Amino acid sequence: MCPHLGGRGLARNGLERGETSEDAKMDKPGIVITGASGRMGRMLIAQVLDSDKMALVGALERPGSEWVGRDVGELVGRPATGVLVSDDPVATIAKAQAVIDFTTPEATLAFAELAAQARAVHVIGTTGFDADQIARLKPAARHAPIIRAGNMSLGVNLLTALARKVAAALDEDWDIEVVEAHHRHKVDAPSGTALMLGAAAAEGRGETLETLRTPAREGITGARTRGTIGFSAIRGGDVVGEHDLIFAADGERVVLRHLATDRRIFARGALKAALWGQDKGPGEYDMMDVLGL
Numbered sequence: 001m002c003p004h005l006g007g008r009g010l011a012r013n014g015l016e017r018g019e020t021s022e023d024a025k026m027d028k029p030g031i032v033i034t035g036a037s038g039r040m041g042r043m044l045i046a047q048v049l050d051s052d053k054m055a056l057v058g059a060l061e062r063p064g065s066e067w068v069g070r071d072v073g074e075l076v077g078r079p080a081t082g083v084l085v086s087d088d089p090v091a092t093i094a095k096a097q098a099v100i101d102f103t104t105p106e107a108t109l110a111f112a113e114l115a116a117q118a119r120a121v122h123v124i125g126t127t128g129f130d131a132d133q134i135a136r137l138k139p140a141a142r143h144a145p146i147i148r149a150g151n152m153s154l155g156v157n158l159l160t161a162l163a164r165k166v167a168a169a170l171d172e173d174w175d176i177e178v179v180e181a182h183h184r185h186k187v188d189a190p191s192g193t194a195l196m197l198g199a200a201a202a203e204g205r206g207e208t209l210e211t212l213r214t215p216a217r218e219g220i221t222g223a224r225t226r227g228t229i230g231f232s233a234i235r236g237g238d239v240v241g242e243h244d245l246i247f248a249a250d251g252e253r254v255v256l257r258h259l260a261t262d263r264r265i266f267a268r269g270a271l272k273a274a275l276w277g278q279d280k281g282p283g284e285y286d287m288m289d290v291l292g293l
């Protein structure tokens, strides 16, 4: 057994017929969901409750949320589960073997410290980090696994692997642009997925996205600089998430497209990551590691 598991211990909700509490403790990893009442929080709670491989041991919302103290079953239109939404991250995360976190960058940084103290796997779906915030995750990753991806879906991660290959095969006569669309509530741009695709394309060209990324365009921008990667964002309605990675040359275009129509795809990936991380040592991982891509 990995030394990590020993530190984490395992837990579950409730007992099944004939089981002692000791049997139950050794059974399934205990999951804490942050941002419990959010669009992703609710998806995640429903999927953890439906899973026979993990147990929901806690759910977090911010202090002052109308959901604090209420049963998570209410959040997902189900009978009471006995797990109440809490606004106490210290006590809640101490019970976790994995924290699944789709909130905001600053909230995620605070949860990372607590997950590290609990030696719990921290699955981070939150997007919109700046470079300084990403660097601030590193100390936590020295104590427990952090699995972070701007998109947890199988489809986007496959497309990311493909993007790297296509960019490597096409030279700078092919301009690279990423166009993404999301619902009206999304607060960050470009999306985490757009940045993943852009980074993969840059890598395919043997560069980093920091070197190749164009600033947002407005006004008299001048002609496009050869070899750069541009980003455009559309926000409106209830679009779950749409991404085009465009390779545009004279006379032809190649477009790699992903269309998300259901947030369950992201939650499914996050649960898979939480399980995958259970026997991993401290460090920073992403969904490509989880999926073996």
Ligand SMILES: NC(=O)C1=CN([C@@H]2O[C@H](COP(=O)(O)OP(=O)(O)OC[C@H]3O[C@@H](n4cnc5c(N)ncnc54)[C@H](OP(=O)(O)O)[C@@H]3O)[C@@H](O)[C@H]2O)C=CC1
Pocket (backbone or CB within 6 Å): 034, 035, 036, 037, 038, 039, 040, 041, 060, 061, 062, 063, 065, 102, 103, 104, 107, 124, 125, 126, 127, 128, 149, 150, 151, 152, 153, 192, 266
């Ligand atoms: N990687 C991926 O596959 C995906 C990533 N995302 C990303 O996940 C994040 C969340 O998205 P979404 O669910 O749509 O957003 P929501 O705004 O619907 O949900 C975020 C939730 O987090 C809560 N929250 C914020 N701060 C705290 C805190 N300190 N403690 C506890 N809860 C907190 C919010 O509460 P309140 O409303 O009170 O602020 C809200 O309920 C975004 O960054 C998004 O881009 C989304 C989908 C897929």
Ligand SMILES: O=C(O)C1=N[C@H](C(=O)O)C[C@H](O)C1
Pocket (backbone or CB within 6 Å): 127, 150, 151, 182, 186, 190, 191, 192, 193, 194, 240, 241, 242, 260
């Ligand atoms: O905020 C969202 O909704 C989404 N965010 C992620 C991103 O920023 O790419 C993933 C998905 O596109 C949905």
